[in-house]
Amino acid sequence: MQYPEPIAQLIESYMKLPGIGQKSATRLAFYTLGMDEEDVTGFAQALIAAKRDLQFCSVCGNITEADPCVICQDPSRDQTTILVVEQSKDVMSMENTREYHGLYHVLHGVLSPMDGKGPDDINIASLIKRLQENEVITEVIVATNANAEGEATAMYLARMLKPAGIKVTRLAHGLAVGSDIDYADEMTLIKAVEGRTEL
Amino acid sequence: MQYPEPIAQLIESYMKLPGIGQKSATRLAFYTLGMDEEDVTGFAQALIAAKRDLQFCSVCGNITEADPCVICQDPSRDQTTILVVEQSKDVMSMENTREYHGLYHVLHGVLSPMDGKGPDDINIASLIKRLQENEVITEVIVATNANAEGEATAMYLARMLKPAGIKVTRLAHGLAVGSDIDYADEMTLIKAVEGRTEL
Numbered sequence: 001m002q003y004p005e006p007i008a009q010l011i012e013s014y015m016k017l018p019g020i021g022q023k024s025a026t027r028l029a030f031y032t033l034g035m036d037e038e039d040v041t042g043f044a045q046a047l048i049a050a051k052r053d054l055q056f057c058s059v060c061g062n063i064t065e066a067d068p069c070v071i072c073q074d075p076s077r078d079q080t081t082i083l084v085v086e087q088s089k090d091v092m093s094m095e096n097t098r099e100y101h102g103l104y105h106v107l108h109g110v111l112s113p114m115d116g117k118g119p120d121d122i123n124i125a126s127l128i129k130r131l132q133e134n135e136v137i138t139e140v141i142v143a144t145n146a147n148a149e150g151e152a153t154a155m156y157l158a159r160m161l162k163p164a165g166i167k168v169t170r171l172a173h174g175l176a177v178g179s180d181i182d183y184a185d186e187m188t189l190i191k192a193v194e195g196r197t198e199l
Numbered sequence: 200m201q202y203p204e205p206i207a208q209l210i211e212s213y214m215k216l217p218g219i220g221q222k223s224a225t226r227l228a229f230y231t232l233g234m235d236e237e238d239v240t241g242f243a244q245a246l247i248a249a250k251r252d253l254q255f256c257s258v259c260g261n262i263t264e265a266d267p268c269v270i271c272q273d274p275s276r277d278q279t280t281i282l283v284v285e286q287s288k289d290v291m292s293m294e295n296t297r298e299y300h301g302l303y304h305v306l307h308g309v310l311s312p313m314d315g316k317g318p319d320d321i322n323i324a325s326l327i328k329r330l331q332e333n334e335v336i337t338e339v340i341v342a343t344n345a346n347a348e349g350e351a352t353a354m355y356l357a358r359m360l361k362p363a364g365i366k367v368t369r370l371a372h373g374l375a376v377g378s379d380i381d382y383a384d385e386m387t388l389i390k391a392v393e394g395r396t397e398l
Contacts, residue, residue: 003262003291004252004253004262004263004264005264006245006248006249006251006252006253006264007249007253007262009241009244009245009248009249010245010246010248010249012245013238013241013242013245013246014242016234016238016242017227017230017231018226018227018230026288027217027288028216028217029249030262030286030287030288031216031217032216032246032249032250033249033250033253033262035215035250037250039212039215040246040247040249040250041246041247041250042208042212043212043213043215043243043246044242044243044244044246044247045208045243046205046208046209046211046212047209047212047231047239047242047243047246048239048240048243049205049208049209050205050206050208050209050228050231050232050239051231051232051234051236051239051240052205053203053205054203054205054206054232063202063203063206063229063232064203065203065204065205087229088229089225089226089229092202
């Protein structure tokens with residue numbers, strides 16, 4: 001026996017989301033039936049609007065309503081520094097610290113030979129073009145994730161950009177603030193010792 | 200800093216789903232941006248259609264497009280037996296066994312004094328009305344979940360219906376087919392011994 005068509009369709013749609021299998025999709029679909037009409041309509045409209053009204057900034061690649069994005073358009077930001085991140089979400093994380101006032105560049109991925117992802121598959125070409133066109137930029141801070149792919153991408157960028165006389169830096173590795181030493185993994189501890197600072 | 204309005208809206212909508220917090224909602228929203236236009240539109244339409252085209256069967260309470268539902272309308276089904284389940288999903292699970300050919304009744308919940316859910320909060324009144332109006336019904340199989348609330352609901356139904364001369368039965372407890380005895384909990388083992396059958 002099949003579910004009635006409308007709910008079968010909805011289950012199928014939920015299953016297209018990452019990490020949601022048939023059981024979860026079914027649970028979500030039935031939950032949706034019990035939601036307020038208004039919430040469901042709002043959800044449907046939000047899906048359409050997000051897809052229709054958002055685009056990637058032609059300068060930095062961040063997700064935006066207007067092109068270029070508000071950060072690229074803001075003359076009060078430090079125009080000499082670009083912080084390179086993997087995803088738009090990471091821009092938000094950095095912005096929420098309120099401590100970084102430079103520009104961004106979103107790669108939309110990392111180098112990952114295992115997944116067949118090379119330099120042409122991520123947003124690197126536009127970063128290089130940007131550096132060539134804006135001689136005021138003096139530092140590129142690579143803020144890719146602290147895993148193998150993130151490191152490889154950082155190394156690749158350093159090798160590409162250093163010959164052009166641009167300072168390429170990487171976020172510090174070490175203990176997370178508030179964390180316990182006995183929960184830290186060995187590589188983190190090694191990096192924390194290497195990067196120790198004088199008190 | 201805030202996300203652009205369209206994505207903030209979408210994150211908020213995803214957060215209304217059960218078990219999805221801010222982090223997951225953000226991940227899903229960004230994933231949605233990368234989906235095919237067609238899939239996103241289909242998703243939005245499925246949400247609207249599910250809410251618009253589905254209703255609860257006025258006889259059994261199951262989710263349906265047409266009222267009464269296909270099962271209640273099917274004269275070839277055994278009209279003497281009603282299997283009572285907690286949710287519409289459970290109807291599907293039973294139907295997929297292809298072994299049960301009677302009717303259903305969906306409670307949309309269980310008795311749960313802890314959550315303040317009494318007999319009036321679930322679909323019991325319509326079950327009793329149905330039994331009064333159809334004297335051909337001779338057995339009610341209670342197939343609520345095998346937990347405390349499910350058991351309490353089964354006991355309640357038995358107490359309500361037995362005086363009317365209706366046979367009230369409960370699904371058997373025991374070892375799941377294919378399971379190991381040393382993984383079974385004690386209550387299940389006790390029930391499995393109690394309900395042993397002769398070979």
